[in-house]
Amino acid sequence: MDQGNTAFMLIAAALVLLMTPGLAFFYGGLVKAKSVISMMMLSFGSLGLIGVLWVLYGYAIAFPGADGLVAPWAIDWSALGLTSLLEVPEGAAYPPLAFVAFQATFAILTVALVSGAIADRAKFGAWLVFAGLWATIVYFPVASWVFNFGLAEDGSFAYGGWITYGLQETFGVGAIDFAGGTAVHINAGAAALALALVLGKRVGFQKGVHVPHNPPFVLLGAGLLWFGWFGFNAGSELAADGVAALAFVNTIAAPAAALLAWLVVEKIKDGKPTSVGAASGAVAGLVAITPACASLDPIWAILLGIVAGVVCALAIELKYAWGFDDSLDVVGIHLVGGLVGTLYIGFFANGTGLFMGGDGTQLLVQAIAAVAVLAYSFVLAWIIGFAIQKTIGFRVKNEDEVAGIDTVVHGEEGYVLTDTRG
Numbered sequence: 001m002d003q004g005n006t007a008f009m010l011i012a013a014a015l016v017l018l019m020t021p022g023l024a025f026f027y028g029g030l031v032k033a034k035s036v037i038s039m040m041m042l043s044f045g046s047l048g049l050i051g052v053l054w055v056l057y058g059y060a061i062a063f064p065g066a067d068g069l070v071a072p073w074a075i076d077w078s079a080l081g082l083t084s085l086l087e088v089p090e091g092a093a094y095p096p097l098a099f100v101a102f103q104a105t106f107a108i109l110t111v112a113l114v115s116g117a118i119a120d121r122a123k124f125g126a127w128l129v130f131a132g133l134w135a136t137i138v139y140f141p142v143a144s145w146v147f148n149f150g151l152a153e154d155g156s157f158a159y160g161g162w163i164t165y166g167l168q169e170t171f172g173v174g175a176i177d178f179a180g181g182t183a184v185h186i187n188a189g190a191a192a193l194a195l196a197l198v199l200g201k202r203v204g205f206q207k208g209v210h211v212p213h214n215p216p217f218v219l220l221g222a223g224l225l226w227f228g229w230f231g232f233n234a235g236s237e238l239a240a241d242g243v244a245a246l247a248f249v250n251t252i253a254a255p256a257a258a259l260l261a262w263l264v265v266e267k268i269k270d271g272k273p274t275s276v277g278a279a280s281g282a283v284a285g286l287v288a289i290t291p292a293c294a295s296l297d298p299i300w301a302i303l304l305g306i307v308a309g310v311v312c313a314l315a316i317e318l319k320y321a322w323g324f325d326d327s328l329d330v331v332g333i334h335l336v337g338g339l340v341g342t343l344y345i346g347f348f349a350n351g352t353g354l355f356m357g358g359d360g361t362q363l364l365v366q367a368i369a370a371v372a373v374l375a376y377s378f379v380l381a382w383i384i385g386f387a388i389q390k391t392i393g394f395r396v397k398n399e400d401e402v403a404g405i406d407t408v409v410h411g412e413e414g415y416v417l418t419d420t421r422g
Contacts, residue, residue: 005239006094009102012235016105019228020047020112026221026279027116028414029214030328034404035120036213036414042115045124046131050111053135054104055082061140062103063148066159073141094238102235103147110184111135114381116328117192118199118394120210121401124409126394133384134191138377139183145373146183163372167365173352175369176362178247179236181291181342182373189335190374191381192326198385199395201325203402210327215275222279226255229286233293247293251286254293254305258285261309269313277313280333284312287337288344295349304348308340335374342370 024043031039050058057080064074078084085096111131115122149160159165160174163182168174177183202210212218233251237244262281263273288308289301296304316332319325326332346363347354354360388394395401400408407413 001088001095002093002239006098008240008244009094009098009235009238012231013098013102013105015228015231016102016109016235017047017228019105019109019225019232020044022221022224022228023109023112024221025217026225026283027119027328029217029219029221030116030212030276031119032210032404033213033414034406036217037406037410037412038122038124039115039119041124041410042118042122042127043112045128046112046115047108049128049131050108050135051104053132054100054107056080058107058135058140059100059103061136062107062143064144065148066150074144099238102238103143106147106180106184106232107135107139107143110139110180110188113184113188113330113334114191114195116330117196117326119327120202120405121199121327121395123392123394123396126388126392129392130195130384130388130394134381137384138191138380139187142183142187142373142376146177146180146369163369167368171361171365173358173361173365175342175365176295176345176349176352177291177342177369178294179233179290181287181338182369185287185290185334185338186342186370186373187377189331189333189338190377192330193324193335194378194381195385196319196324196326196331198382198389199325201323202327203398205325207320212276215279218276218279222282226251226282226286229255229290233290237294243294246298249298250289250293250296250301253298253301254289254308255282255285257302257305258282258288258309258312259305261306262313265310265313280316280329281309281313284308284333284337287312287334288341291338291341292345292349295345295353297350300348304341304344307344308337311340312337339370339374342366 020043024040028036028040059082060076060079064076067074082100085100088095145161145163164174229251230248234244234248237247259278259281262277266273266277285305285308288304292304312333315336316329318332343366346366348356349362350356352358352362354363385394396405
């Protein structure tokens with residue numbers, strides 16, 4: 001067993017887990033002051049629920065082994081509860097549980113991302129019901145499509161999910177999604193759009209009405225996300241080697257360029273570059289580089305960051321033009337950013353991109369993967385969300401939303417400035 005790579009994976013897992021509290025700060029700063037507890041609890045609730053479900057059966061669905069190639073929703077029954085993975089096989093590069101832990105943090109974060117679309121108006125209990133169902137029916141299977149893989153005894157690639165291995169069998173090249181552009185960001189963004197449509201608009205929804213109550217929280221959250229993203233991207237190599245180093249450098253370059261590009265768009269469009277824009281630009285660049293971080297030279301990562309920063313800065317305006325209330329721009333940043341990064345690979349991936357010696361096949365399989373995940377997630381998220389809304393109710397009362405739902409749902413206030421207990 002390689003102790004160095006094992007330590008690398010465990011550290012990467014810890015970094016990715018930190019991203020969920022980071023997301024809570026990022027989202028919490030963007031909502032109004034009377035909803036900050038509710039917003040942050042949606043992330044922490046996801047952390048608790050999905051962490052348990054992953055151990056019970058999530059890993060068994062997401063990583064069913066070679067059976068995942070022949071069944072669209074396969075389960076490795078022996079992996080339920082993870083008991084069968086406690087021992088380290090002879091000759092293994094790292095303990096199976098190190099990989100389990102690393103992938104658990106992906107599942108937790110992906111579910112938490114969706115919550116940004118329903119800020120200020122969602123019931124906590126209803127959100128947990130949605131989170132559990134969506135993770136089970138959507139995220140775990142999609143993770144299998146992308147991340148489920150196996151190696152032959154000689155170390156060569158033996159099998160994988162249909163998005164990677166299956167498309168490769170058909171087209172000669174598989175879709176490239178190194179760390180989750182489809183499985184995480186397009187997946188979460190599509191679900192966020194579906195939930196925004198199910199729950200409807202916030203009271204008084206219009207441009208300029210709902211402003212972030214705490215930009216320092218937003219910057220803190222973005223910083224924690226960026227820090228954790230090094231584990232997200234570099235850790236996906238599962239080894240401390242040159243590919244991980246490339247992913248690490250690109251995780252600096254792309255979001256840095258996207259941050260600058262977003263600020264330029266803000267300056268031109270609105271006259272002022274904002275702190276929230278800087279944070280949003282960095283996250284947009286991180287989203288876009290996620291699937292591509294091991295497939296691009298750093299110079300092309302910078303270009304991707306610029307493209308993502310500009311496109312996502314403009315895309316967040318779509319909710320006003322098209323009339324859907326994606327509260328915290330999950331669609332504009334994660335869905336659009338994930339699409340940009342996934343399709344960009346088709347043009348600039350080393351060796352297979354259209355402009356890098358390829359013939360367009362890489363672009364085709366990237367588009368197939370993106371559309372498949374988007375459609376699957378959107379349809380099922382809408383069905384789950386609609387069913388919850390019509391049964392136990394997903395949205396709080398309008399009067400509770402206007403007053404702020406922290407005290408109504410959680411019995412707490414984010415900011416207690418005076419002690420009234422006597």
